[in-house]
Amino acid sequence: MYKDVTPDRWSRVSIEAVSKAGLMSGYPDGTFQPEKPLTREEMASILHRWMFRNGLFDDILPAVMPSIVMVHTGTNLGSGACIANDQEGSYIITNNHVVGLNTTFTLMKENSENFPGEIVVADQHNDLALIKTAKTLPPLKLAEQDPALGEPVAVIGAPAGLIESVTVGIISNLSRQGGKWLQLDAPINPGNSGGPVINERGEIVGIAVAKIVGEAFEGLGYAIKLQVVKDFLARVADKIR
Template sequence: MRVKGRAAGDDVPGRRPAGQSAGWDGMRLRRAAVRMVLCGMLMLRVSAAVSEPDDIRRDATVRAIERALPTVVNIATTRIVEYRDPYQDLFYQFYGRRAPVERREEPSSIGSGVLIDEEGYILTNFHVLRRASRVYVKLQDGRILEAEPLVYTPHKDVALLKVRAQPGERFPAIAFAADDDLILGETVIALGNPYGLGTSASRGILSSKARRPPVEGEPLGTQDWLQTDAGINPGNSGGPLINLRGELIGINVAVYRESQGMGVGFAIPVKQVNEALSEFFSPEVTRALWFGARVKGLHGPLVVVSVQPKSPAARAGLREGMEIETVNGRAVRGLVDFNRQITGAAEQPVRLGVREGRTRRTLEVRLVSFEELVQRRLGLRLLQLTPQVAAGFQVEPGEGMFVESVEPRGPADRAGVPARSLLVGVDGRSVGSLFQVVEVLMEKSPGDRVYLTLVVPRRLGQAFVEYRQVTVEVEVR
């Protein structure tokens, strides 16, 4: 008996239609599974859109700010000032002498800075710290810590600080963009923490790159800086200018305003910042040791960018372009770590593991102390001026170097340099530190001449001392 409209056995559950293979069921099951997966993905998207309606606001600008913000600090400085009150004149009228002048600390200038290393090193502008007696930084978590100014370069307007923190304490550090990774017109963000009021962020575009090639020794100006239309107020000086990756591309420095025009902001380019850091984190600056090479790579890899002729680095075989991988067999994590390791054993030779192309080898270099270099080249022992010695020469500390002793029959002795005189110039350059003397000597070869400007005291009778300034020509050995 045949059922109307259906053949016997057609579409009966558990039975396969005649002529169809067992693969038919598998195909139907796979199609159903695909439909279920697609439906599930669609439902997840709809659910995410409903549960997170604010995602559209977290764009690239917001994400860049979130990445860089923990590294931005506020910088407050104080300086010592003399304070006089009306009672001092009254004291003079009654006692015939003035009361001691009271000294007070008062806020001097306030700006911003950015953490560049997990050990608490901070970059800011030199003009923010000028004439400061004490420096404090306010972190994003609200803590206020004292910081120590380490070194600065006025012609680049960059200064380096280090937070006085607990041993082993670590801080967030900003990422650096590549030196020349700048796109004209790209979105940039100026960050700061002005006046201790909290975070400030302004967005604009990169309006102009540096307009001229760098001139060695020349102070930087608007032609050397990055230009942006992002608002940079005075309190943002020293803060970072970042790209949409949250990477530092410059240090905010100034804003230019015409009386009727819009603000034009400027920032020190990251390339100039890296050059300053190569000088800051060098054995010459941190430990008064002559190495003779500049290395770049704050967070690695470490690349040699210049080598001074006849320096310890040059004699060891270090060349420009080499990559330094290890110090005494230990891997280096960046410029700060390299500087710490290479100066850790100043009296012993240091083994540097370097790579040049595909070739790896080990070089041995011995750093030379500044005292040893001056003694070796000139036969002099120089000391920093104390306030008492400076007062005896009627100068301020930092306005010369005291000649403590002269090596018998050494170069300086043969030229007539007297002991206990004051060295104030070398080859026409004013000197106030051993580093400034060594800067000249590092460029000299044996047999070259150097001109020392000295202030020589000569006693006239019992009560008078005459000070004569003389220039002496000394042959460098």
């Protein structure tokens, strides 16, 4: 990212994370100058950006929400997001453990009538599934690359059946579950499973899948990585007309 920040520099990961989050930037000559002293006014500028970090998603959420659904099987509920559509409707991505053995579903949105969906394909190994609905929804874009360590993300879904709920956090680790999952500190609860994890541009960077539960644990959520999602969609591309 910066020509004076070498791959083996101890602070490289932190420098890249704060740069991608928009908290700090380099100099016009392509350097970061990591050993340069920080003035009080520069620190004030950084803290000012951090104070307004929680509003990072305000502008893009209204455009993202129309793509989000709650998936109800009759006995189980989860979340999903539209990732493609055609003349006959839309395709919703979610978790395999949300759909289970069911083949038909009730899809729900806030302040809208419920509408039906049916299974297209499920991948138990990677815990992903694709649902088709006749209702036309705007598709979300998949990000071109994985998020950076420390990058802000938002999780959107229906925890406890609370449709179109948003929680915000950062990427805490880039490789869990054998490299297939991301770790994040944004709150994830039952009902969030299958919902999208988005970046500040409203692009999908992962699919919420699990959390560690226990009194001693907090902020340990997981999402299926972007590349796993892309590989799944590539394998089932013939089913998306």
